[in-house]
Amino acid sequence: MNIGQIDQLIDQYSDELFQKVIPFWMKYSKDKEFGGYFTCLSRNGQVYDTDKFIWLQAREVWQFAKLYNTVEPKQEWLDMALHGAKFLHKHGMDDDGNWYFSLNQKGQPLVQPYNIFSDCFATMAFGQLYKATGLESYAILAKDTFYSIIDRQNNPKGSYNKIVPGTRELKNFALPMILSNLALEIESLLPEMFIKETLDKVIHEVMHVFYFEDQGLILENVGPEGQFVDCFEGRLLNPGHAIESMWFMMDLGEKLKRPDLIDKAVKITLDTLDIGWDKKFGGIFYFMDLKGHPVQQLEWDQKLWWVHLETLVALLKGYYHTGDTACWEWFEKVHDYAFKHFSDPEHGEWFGYLNREGNVLLPLKGGKWKGCFHVPRGLMIALETLQKIKNKA
DSSP: OOHHHHHHHHHHHHHIIIIIIHHHHHHHSBOTTTSSBOOEEOTTSOEEEOOEEHHHHHHHHHHHHHHHHHTOOOHHHHHHHHHHHHHHHHHSBOTTSOBOSEEOTTSOEEEOSOOHHHHHHHHHHHHHHHHHHOOHHHHHHHHHHHHHHHHHTTSTTGGGOOSOTTTSOOEESHHHHHHHHHHHHTGGGSOHHHHHHHHHHHHHIIIIISEETTTTEEOSEEOTTSOOOOSTTTTEEOHHHHHHHHHHHHHHHHHTTOHHHHHHHHHHHHHHHHHHBOTTTOSBOSOEETTSOOOSOTTTTOEEHHHHHHHHHHHHHHHHHHOOHHHHHHHHHHHHHHHHHTBOTTTSSBOOEEOTTSOEEEOOSOOSSOOSSHHHHHHHHHHHHHHHHHHHO
């Protein structure tokens, strides 16, 4: 690695983000008639479904507010964020303040608020928008939603939980993982002691409860006391989740001045890649089984956009903090794979779903699960970290 190579990467990531990805969403996703955003977009930006999924609406609000706050205060970015926020504020919640999962184009609710991640991303969106505008109503909404998440964290689905209690109780990794990032997002809005207690808890959950040191891996589900449960769910590995959570841990390690936390996060990232990388075709597997058994998910061997973007971020942060050459070597490998297979130079944005061999499986640019988030966020943070690496060199 040299300064010339870093400069070339900075140019590449900047061009990808500001010339190919952000313009795609600016041009195609705004619903000018009813408000909010279209996320079900074909390869060339055509809307193929008008349903609106709360977590994707909120993610797009966050993304444009974040660009405004941290990259450049462009009015068009703030206007784009406010456009989605107005729709969310008007239609997104039930009478108890819980965020629905999905709405139709006009904003009428379709799916009940069973998924707490709608609330998580609404918190991120309005917290970031408060930073951009200073409007107290946004701060209140972010805080109220965050406190609701904390109250629900032991039973996130509430009455919508379909599991029979008492037979096989499991805890899922996704919520403590996202809380470790969410708490940092809105820490300025919450009492310092509350944030400290929250961060202490989620760091313990991520790095001790779900992390199994003998294997060097993070499990997606564990028993109530953090024990291994030998079943489909208990053996499940999601390399993308594990690696994404590690750059959250690196950020916390930097904030808390804990190099030990950063070092451990780097180790887990590299250990996860060692097992999660497809040695035959390249790319990172979506799901795996701890013991090598068949998994339930038929899409287990697909290569997904978000997994590779989060990995690029984790590896760059790992290299920036530690200088570990293994991080840089893996970054180059994942970078080459991602830009070769996911990036679409013809129409902009990235493909989301590849088959195991690396061929495009679905040509969509957005849908029920893919919106304006992982690609622009990943490129934005990678660009920022590359600049830090250059400045440090």
